[in-house]
Amino acid sequence: MMRRVKNVGIKRVASLLLCGLLLSGLGGQLGSAAGMASAQAPEPQIIKEVSPSVVGIIGKSSGQGNGGPDDRYNLAHGSGIIVRSDGWIVTNAHVIKDLENVVVVTSDTRKYSITDTYLDEFSDVALIKINAKSLKPAKFAQSAKAVVGEKVIAIGTPVSFSLRNSATVGVISGLGRGGMDAAYRLIQSDTAINPGNSGGPLLNMKGEVLGMNSLKYSAVEIENMGFAIPAETVQYIMKQLFKYGEVKRPSLGLELTESWSAIVGLPTEDPLTVKKVVSAEARKAGINEGDVLYSIDGHPAASLVDINELFKSYTPGTTVRLLMQSDGDIVARQLVLGKGDPLLGGEELTANEMGQTGK
Structure with a gap:
């Protein structure tokens, strides 16, 4: 029987249950074979260039645990995308909501606390701020130009926080998906993702963010059905949060x-x-x-x-x-x-x- 799981991209360290996570795939439009060869870079090069723009986010959910001696291991984590060099990061709202004592870790293993947080649960998008400078922002693409079958790369923090900046490769499976318990249309991909990938990017073969991994179908008979919030929706929410501190819908x-x-x-x-x-x-x-x-x-x-x-x-x-x-x-x-x-x-x-x- 198929089971849909939402907002579980935050890894629960104590349980290690691979419940439905959040993810997705998007892409940039493909041209001719010759044009693709000249415009796209090999996967290792893309991952090397974009990985510094991806962070891991870990903390303890408020009210989680019983205060016992092992409570310090009862954590949750997700991923995030650097959008400004002065420390602004976009992630899923469900990743950061109710998370306490949060630590953000960059690809070069530097650790930061969060100084500002803006949540929009309706879209499942959040902005967080760390006290850092000279970070490498990710570049966003136009996901509207994506095509089904286009190759994409996901980077995030699956299953264990020690697996930060893991990369997987797949293709776009579908575009404009609705009916996924999401407010906006999503992009579907078969890229392998796991709990903790939520909030991480899905990239085209130019190293541009086509979407933010957000949710997936998870069941015994279901494989590789992940979904991402398109870049245009993420940018719409970010613009509102930067300008107003909320989304004026x-x-x-x-x-x-x-x-x-x-x-x-x-x-x-x-x-x-x-x-x-x-x-x-x-x-x-x-x-x-x-x-x-x-x-x-x-x-x-x-x-x-x-x-x-x-x-x-x-x-x-x-x-x-x-x-x-x-x-x-x-x-x-x-x-x-x-x-x-x-x-x-x-x-x-x-x-x-x-x-x-x-x-």
Whole structure:
């Protein structure tokens, strides 16, 4: 029987159980065979060049253990990617959440404590800061140019913290994957990953980060089905965290449910159904429970992930046009977006915030 495991990329030293981990694969677009040969470097060279941009993260989960003499070995760990030379590192939110006495170890075995932490659990992305200088930031690619079958490399800290900066090689198995208990679309690869790889990079053959390893399927009859958060999503979250210290997402002020086809993964254009009207703006727009949503500003909305992806280019306070069905009639609704998780109601905007958005 297949079992899906999420947010277990943090290695539990005491148990050594290879539960589902997080990972993924992405890649850069392939050209002709001749072009590939000239643009790509051999795997050993890529690993040597990128490994200094990958760190190991280890600590003790709050509340973990019973305080006994062996409690110091009851640890959890993951991986991270250096994004700025002055000590900023991106990792998975589930890697760092509730972790105490955290130590970050660079590829040259230097140890650091964390001085700042910003979490976004909705996307499972986090930023941490260490007091370091002259670090080597990783380079990010456009994962939208990746192709299925493209070779990729994962670097991380699998199973044991002593195995930091381990590298494995695979190919991209699929793109734009939804329905993985993730807010945004993911990239699938068959690269071998294990608990502790979470937060580490998946690289194309130019040594660029195509995604951040985040989750996988794990069961006796399942092999090499890992998933990564695409580079564009990671960069979107990082930009928001650097600028605001949080992600200012727009919200419809609605709770929506997907069609049966969308839930099971069938190709579908079936609309979303309004389960609950949460915000005053949504009620003001005339939206009611049981209405169905076809599109937002002309963009089809057949799944919750579709809306999350679309809203990466929107801000709270923006007015959007919704094509809906209400009481059997097709209608257009004008709605001012609130802020918060896109599909969990969100918060109302103040008059001052409305003015700041120019709406």
